[in-house]
Amino acid sequence: MKLANALGLWIELxxxxxxxxxxxxxxxxxxxxIIxxxxxTFMAHVWLAFASQVDVNARTVKRELFLPNATGVVLDxxxxxxxxxQYLDHSKVTKYVAVEPNTRMHSELRRAAENAGYLESDGTLVILGCGAEEVTTILESLDSTIPAIDTITSVMSMCSIPSAQEALRGLICHVLKPGGQLLFYEHVLSPRQxxxxWQRFWAPLWQVFYDGCRLDCPTDSWIDEITDVDDRGERVSVWSERKLWGVPGETEETVFHHVLGRFVKRGGVY
Structure with missing residues (x-):
């Protein structure tokens, strides 16, 4: 890896x-x-400054991933x-459940949802200040004790979930319905050693400034390896369909190695 690419994180910081x-x-x-x-707090100010440009940079891949696929009750x-x-088709997405532990972002989040036609007053919008690992809280907000989500979406967020591997398994096994989809666009651990x-080198510093974000999470592998017990008592993959792909034109020499994924949960697995 070229040293200039490896040290480019200093510019971002x-x-x-x-x-x-x-x-x-x-x-x-x-x-x-606040200390x-x-x-x-720092991350909230960073995101207020740069989120719009980050969104523009990935607009095409996000539109192609989410717009034709997300349906029903969506957990973001x-x-x-x-x-x-903006990448959800309102005619197909009936309810938007936003999980955002950084409550400083909630007012803008609520405004964006309302502009898209999702309202707390009619039950089509739920904003939760918990983390994605808090499965019980999420289910309680939906008045459900069984999987109640049709589509889970994530954009560069799984890297910040505490105990992410365990949390993702909890979400998929206990929150996502059988036949439901997981759609994600994430930066993950690079396959290049x-x-x-360098991702592992920078990760401890990066997470201090970016609210726990880790550059070295093999999130795509964690998702692919999720298993559960089926109705015969056998441990099986939770997925009936899996598709992973990269961002067209993205260089391999980046500490932000992005992948996109569409996974479908098999029926009969809770």
């Missing part, structure tokens, strides 16, 4: 500091208690400021 450091310090000055979740992991809502080395 510099831009983030320029945009978010002063606003974060102001927040701490006004409310010193207990400083990374989350790490909904952020609500940019993902030299790139993966």
């Amino acid at each position: 510099r831009f983030a500091l320029q945009a978010a450091l002063v606003p974060t310090l102001k927040d701490v000055w006004i409310n010193p208690a 207990s979740h400083l990374s989350r 992991i790490g909904a952020g400021l609500g940019h993902g809502i 030299d790139v993966a080395w």
Whole structure:
């Protein structure tokens, strides 16, 4: 891997500091208690500054992934400021459940959802301040004790979930309906060993500034390997369909190695 590519993360971090450091310090000055979740506050300011451009850069791949596939009740992991809502077909998506633990983003998220026609007042919008790992809380919000979600979506959010491998298994096994879909666009651990080395090198620093985001999560492998017990008591893959692909034109020499995926949960697996 070229050294310039490996060290390019410094540029990303510099831009983030320029945009978010002063606003974060102001927040701490006004409310010193914020220091207990400083990374989350910093990340909120970073995302307010850069989310729109990040969305534009990936607009084509997200439109092709989500627009034709997302249906029914959609659970959006790490909904952020609500940019993902524009890639949902309102005629096919009946309810939007946004999981966003960073509550500083909720007002913009709510505005984006309402502009798309999803409202808390009529039950078509649910905004949760919990994490994706809090399966019980998610099910309680849906008044359900069995899988109640038709489609789970995620855009560069799984990297920040605490104990992500276990959390993803919980979501798929206990929240996603049999026959339901998981649609995701994520940055994951690179298959190239030299790139993966740099991802692991940068990961501890990166997660401090970006609210737990890890550059070295093999999320695609974790998803592919999820199993559960079927109605015969046998351990089987939860998936009946699996498809993974990369971003066209993306260089292999990037610490942000992106993959897209569409996985369908097999019937009869809870």
